[in-house]
Amino acid sequence: MNIRFxxxxxxxxxxxxxxxxxxxxxxxxxxxxxYIGDGTDTxxxxxxxEPEGILWDRxxxxxxxVLMSGFKDAHTHSAMTFLRSYADDLPLQEWLTQQVFPKEAxxxxxxxxxxxxxxxxxYLTSGITSNFDMYFAPLPGxxxxxxxxxxxxxxxxxxxxxxxxxxxxxxxxxxNAMSDLTSFKLGFHxxxxxxxxxxEGMAALADKVRSPVWFHNAETASEVADCKKRYGKTPTQxxxxxxxxxxxxxxxxxxxFEEEDFEIFKKRRLIAVTNPASNLKLxxxxxxxxxxxxxxxPVAIGTDGPASNNCLDMFREMFLVTGLAKVKEQDAACVPAxxxxxxxxxxxxEAMGLSDCDSLAEGKLADLILIDLKQPNMQxxxxxxxxxxxxxSKQNVLLTMVNGEILYEKQKFFIGVSAEEVYRxxxxxxxxxxx
Amino acid sequence: MNIRFxxxxxxxxxxxxxxxxxxxxxxxxxxxxxYIGDGTDTxxxxxxxEPEGILWDRxxxxxxxVLMSGFKDAHTHSAMTFLRSYADDLPLQEWLTQQVFPKEAxxxxxxxxxxxxxxxxxYLTSGITSNFDMYFAPLPGxxxxxxxxxxxxxxxxxxxxxxxxxxxxxxxxxxNAMSDLTSFKLGFHxxxxxxxxxxEGMAALADKVRSPVWFHNAETASEVADCKKRYGKTPTQxxxxxxxxxxxxxxxxxxxFEEEDFEIFKKRRLIAVTNPASNLKLxxxxxxxxxxxxxxxPVAIGTDGPASNNCLDMFREMFLVTGLAKVKEQDAACVPAxxxxxxxxxxxxEAMGLSDCDSLAEGKLADLILIDLKQPNMQxxxxxxxxxxxxxSKQNVLLTMVNGEILYEKQKFFIGVSAEEVYRxxxxxxxxxxx
Numbered sequence: 001m002n003i004r005f006x007x008x009x010x011x012x013x014x015x016x017x018x019x020x021x022x023x024x025x026x027x028x029x030x031x032x033x034x035y036i037g038d039g040t041d042t043x044x045x046x047x048x049x050e051p052e053g054i055l056w057d058r059x060x061x062x063x064x065x066v067l068m069s070g071f072k073d074a075h076t077h078s079a080m081t082f083l084r085s086y087a088d089d090l091p092l093q094e095w096l097t098q099q100v101f102p103k104e105a106x107x108x109x110x111x112x113x114x115x116x117x118x119x120x121x122x123y124l125t126s127g128i129t130s131n132f133d134m135y136f137a138p139l140p141g142x143x144x145x146x147x148x149x150x151x152x153x154x155x156x157x158x159x160x161x162x163x164x165x166x167x168x169x170x171x172x173x174x175x176n177a178m179s180d181l182t183s184f185k186l187g188f189h190x191x192x193x194x195x196x197x198x199x200e201g202m203a204a205l206a207d208k209v210r211s212p213v214w215f216h217n218a219e220t221a222s223e224v225a226d227c228k229k230r231y232g233k234t235p236t237q238x239x240x241x242x243x244x245x246x247x248x249x250x251x252x253x254x255x256x257f258e259e260e261d262f263e264i265f266k267k268r269r270l271i272a273v274t275n276p277a278s279n280l281k282l283x284x285x286x287x288x289x290x291x292x293x294x295x296x297x298p299v300a301i302g303t304d305g306p307a308s309n310n311c312l313d314m315f316r317e318m319f320l321v322t323g324l325a326k327v328k329e330q331d332a333a334c335v336p337a338x339x340x341x342x343x344x345x346x347x348x349x350e351a352m353g354l355s356d357c358d359s360l361a362e363g364k365l366a367d368l369i370l371i372d373l374k375q376p377n378m379q380x381x382x383x384x385x386x387x388x389x390x391x392x393s394k395q396n397v398l399l400t401m402v403n404g405e406i407l408y409e410k411q412k413f414f415i416g417v418s419a420e421e422v423y424r425x426x427x428x429x430x431x432x433x434x435x
Numbered sequence: 436m437n438i439r440f441x442x443x444x445x446x447x448x449x450x451x452x453x454x455x456x457x458x459x460x461x462x463x464x465x466x467x468x469x470y471i472g473d474g475t476d477t478x479x480x481x482x483x484x485e486p487e488g489i490l491w492d493r494x495x496x497x498x499x500x501v502l503m504s505g506f507k508d509a510h511t512h513s514a515m516t517f518l519r520s521y522a523d524d525l526p527l528q529e530w531l532t533q534q535v536f537p538k539e540a541x542x543x544x545x546x547x548x549x550x551x552x553x554x555x556x557x558y559l560t561s562g563i564t565s566n567f568d569m570y571f572a573p574l575p576g577x578x579x580x581x582x583x584x585x586x587x588x589x590x591x592x593x594x595x596x597x598x599x600x601x602x603x604x605x606x607x608x609x610x611n612a613m614s615d616l617t618s619f620k621l622g623f624h625x626x627x628x629x630x631x632x633x634x635e636g637m638a639a640l641a642d643k644v645r646s647p648v649w650f651h652n653a654e655t656a657s658e659v660a661d662c663k664k665r666y667g668k669t670p671t672q673x674x675x676x677x678x679x680x681x682x683x684x685x686x687x688x689x690x691x692f693e694e695e696d697f698e699i700f701k702k703r704r705l706i707a708v709t710n711p712a713s714n715l716k717l718x719x720x721x722x723x724x725x726x727x728x729x730x731x732x733p734v735a736i737g738t739d740g741p742a743s744n745n746c747l748d749m750f751r752e753m754f755l756v757t758g759l760a761k762v763k764e765q766d767a768a769c770v771p772a773x774x775x776x777x778x779x780x781x782x783x784x785e786a787m788g789l790s791d792c793d794s795l796a797e798g799k800l801a802d803l804i805l806i807d808l809k810q811p812n813m814q815x816x817x818x819x820x821x822x823x824x825x826x827x828s829k830q831n832v833l834l835t836m837v838n839g840e841i842l843y844e845k846q847k848f849f850i851g852v853s854a855e856e857v858y859r860x861x862x863x864x865x866x867x868x869x870x
Contacts, residue, residue: 081814085821091767122811125830280758281825283767311812311826316751323715332526332718375846376557377746377829379516379858380865386520390716391746394812395560395830395846411810411830419809426815 001057001404003028005370008062010036011069011384013359017342021384026067028366029054031180031404036362060399066371066384069359070129070400071314072348074273075252075302078119078133078141078152079112080104082430083307092220092282100307101161103433109140114425116144120415121422122312123150124408127369127397132273132302132352134187134214134252136162138171146179148415149405151367153352155187155214158202159194165201172209181403185249185353187214191227191235203242206249212353213244217251220284224256236261245270250351252302253278254292255285262295271298271351274343276320277311278304289325290334299343300351315392318344322389337389370399436492436839438463440805443497445471446504446819448794452777456819461502463801466615466839471797495834501806501819504794505564505835506749507783509708510687510737513554513568513576513587514547515539517865518742527655527717535742536596541868544575549860551579555850556857557747558585559843562804562832567708567737567787569622569649569687571597573606581614583850584840586802588787590622590649593637594629600636607644616838620684620788622649626662626670638677641684647788648679652686655719659691671696680705685786687737688713689727690720697730706733706786709778711755712746713739724760725769734778735786750827753779757824772824805834 005026014020027035080100087099107115112135123131130151135141138154145152154175156168163171168186175184186206188194194202194215206213217235218224227235237260239245245264250271257265265272274287292299301321303312318340325335349358357365373381377391388396400408413419440461449455462470515535522534542550547570558566565586570576573589580587589610591603598606603621610619621641623629629637629650641648652670653659659669666673672695674680680699685706692700700707709722727734736756738747753775760770784793792800808816812826823831835843848854 081811084815085817085825088821088825089768089771095767118811118814125811277754277758280755280762281767283761283765285762306826309825310821311828313812313828316754319712319751320715323712326718327715327720330718332530332716333524336524374854374858376516376553376560376854376857377748379553380519380861382520382865386523386745390520390523390744391741393746393748393829395828419811422811423809423814430815430817 001028001406002030002054004056004059005062005067006039006059007064009064009066009384010360011066012036012361013346018338019341019385021066026360027054028401028404031365033360033362033364033366036360062370063374065373065398067360067368068371069345069357070367070369070402071127071344072300072352072354073123073128073131073303073312073314074300074348074351075275075304076119076131076133076312077135077305078131079107079115079135080305080307081115081118082111082426082433084310086430087307088310092284095282095308104136106433109137111429112137113140113144114422115429116141117148117415117417117422118426119306119312120144120148120150121413121419122306124400124413125394125397126313126315127371127400128312128314129367129369129400129402130352130354130357132348134189138175138184142175142178142182146181149181149402149407150415151181151354151357151402153183153185153354155185157187157189158198159189160198161193165198165205169205169209172211183353185214186211190216190219190223191238192223199238199242199244203244206244207246210247212247212249213239214249215239215251217254218256218261219253221256234258234261236264240264240268253284253287255279255287257288262291262297265297266295269298271300273300273302273351274321275302275304276324277316278308280320281310282308286324286328289321290329290331293335293339298347298350300348301344313394314344315394318389318392337386340389341385366401366404368401369397372396372398436463436841437465437490439491439494440497440502441474441494442499444499444501444819445795446501447471447796448781453773454776454820456501461795463836463839466800468795468797468799468801471795497805498809500808500833502795502803503806504780504792505802505804505837506562506779507735507787507789508558508563508566508738508747508749509735509783509786510710510739511554511566511568511747512570512740513566514542514550514570515740515742516550516553517546517861517868519745521865522742523745527719530717530743538868539571544572546864547572548575548579549857550864551576552583552850552852552857553861554741554747555579555583555585556848556854557741559835559848560829560832561748561750562806562835563747563749564802564804564835564837565787565789565792567783569624573610573619577610577613577617581616584616584837584842585850586616586789586792586837588618588620588789590620592622592624593633594624595633596628600633600640604640604644607646618788620649621646625651625654625658626673627658634673634677634679638679641679642681645682647682647684648674649684650674650686652689653691653696654688654714656691669693669696671699675699675703688719688722690714690722692723697726697732700732701730704733706735708735708737708786709756710737710739711759712751713743715755716745717743721759721763724756725764725766728770728774733782733785735783736779748829749779750829753824753827772821775824776820801836801839803836804832807831807833
């Protein structure tokens, strides 16, 4: 689409992990941002214009609201929407083995397709323009993202009970080739669900295809203790000793880290994805986010799956990242708002390998959102970054654009299927599970 | 207004702290709910109908969405909207003495009026139908609530620097007589800002007017330690020893409680108001909510003021109440969703003395909200109570009614003044503060 946003405030990257707000216009041509400026600099404008001028599909008066880069949800399991509010108030291991795994075994490919679409719809309502999805069967999810026009980076969830190394290698090539909107990184579920043989195979495959490797890492204290009993090493140390991190990657959750784990993350420039709402709801713990920042270990933010959160809302996560750090460190000044907004946008893009849509800039992919300042929670207009991190909410998301296409605007979805159709499918699936 | 809601799901109180969802109709006549049922029980219907039948102002097809009791925000400082995102990332004492108090000293009465209106607007977006507001100058706030048609229970914020006991007694009578929408309970700011002489006077006044007493209690560890140094007692023990609780009341925050404090709360049936987002943001700590429930001490939920939260959102608070309890107790099963929803509705009403609008029932005041289930975060429809506590968001609030009047519907406000006018005023106030 060729879209001209005008009369806008535009949130641009500043130096380091800061932001700057300018006033002006942002032009999208096809799937890319071709111009950001005050709209008067004609020499810069005309280089992007056809001889006859750009033919605008739409010109949108932004009404002095804020255009910013879309959020990147750096750890999800979209298909688990079906278990939202189904099996709550249980500890992680019981929840996983007695509720999640048995119900997931009943899922058909087509179920996963519809359940992922529901997840994508919720991402859009929260201004999330791409997600980093681990699931044991990623192909129907990739089809859902591609059909909706949504950007998803997948990672395999290899473990002893599903997927083989051969399947993972096959998925790696298939999904990376499938569409501009989908890509694939290597991953396994977690140390405690994956045999040493498979872990060694994963390390070899990472070396072969030159992929980073991701897994659930140090989510609970018992997970780390058990791993040390088995191997005399934490999950991070084990992965490092197996040569898993030659091409980078990182961990989801990353709560119970030892000194050497921080060292390995620093040395390899691995990325810690924090999942605060899930870590509260499953009583897992509070991640050492301030320490990650102090060590200059990059941090990204994920909602985790809708069965353990239960919503897919980057606003809630952003508040929690800073709020939990503050109470954990007993320091109300730590992990300030700008750092958090950086994690939720550029930090997430770094985790997912999406350097082409990590911020708003000319030439980058048009993955952006429009934030309504004319809501009481954004008033007075003291400080936009603080307002959005401490007070922002889904109701502030006026528009979500992925790859140059508007997929969500004024609470309506433009993803090739009606909301009602998606709701009907997912309710049928859970009805079937119950019987 | 005479309004017929039909084709609705209606959330009614169950036994104890549970809820039940029925399908049917809810009728509002004037400011009261006159009928809840399936709309076919004509004998019950006709007792509420004039000879010529009720003349409906509106008949609203609820589309199988959920009507429920409005949320009660049991601890607020509405006027502090002006400091939202102004002085963040500071510890409580520094924030209070170096930022809040000096800026508040610059406020004029009319400023407080407009700042409270902004707070009321945000409450409405979050389905909050009444708030329990402590502020040193409550009269302009009471005027704002009354002019907007919003329900507010005020409490004095007596301390060594503002208000006298005579002024508090005067406010008590004035605000309780002012309008059906405003009432007043006694309160002082906190032990650490109030001399023993004033505290004794407050106890005598409570006895005289037979009011419960409220104050910030055990918000930080140092507050409790300092109080013990001064008096050899915690704030709760001190208040009890002064005879402050003869007519009940309770505390805001209630984080650092000793055994005897729990005993006093039980014995006096005092109410603990928890403020989880504020307690994170100011690094104060995590309240012992599970223990309160175990001891059968009633709990209510408050957002605290917008300078320390920074948003006024009961959905975020509800998730935090259960999430923080789970991680604090290392027990993912504790403080389940129904308990939290009870705290946010009936529990809050109990704290505020609003037994006439604490739940949906025939004869009660029509303080209610309409929740949109046709949003991805409410799908699939596994369990409404869990969906709303774990996944709910401001964008699910379709309509907020207070005292039988619709004050907010489909993101529009009906409070006698335009949103733009309120935003203009509050931005002017903060501009003036800056210079």
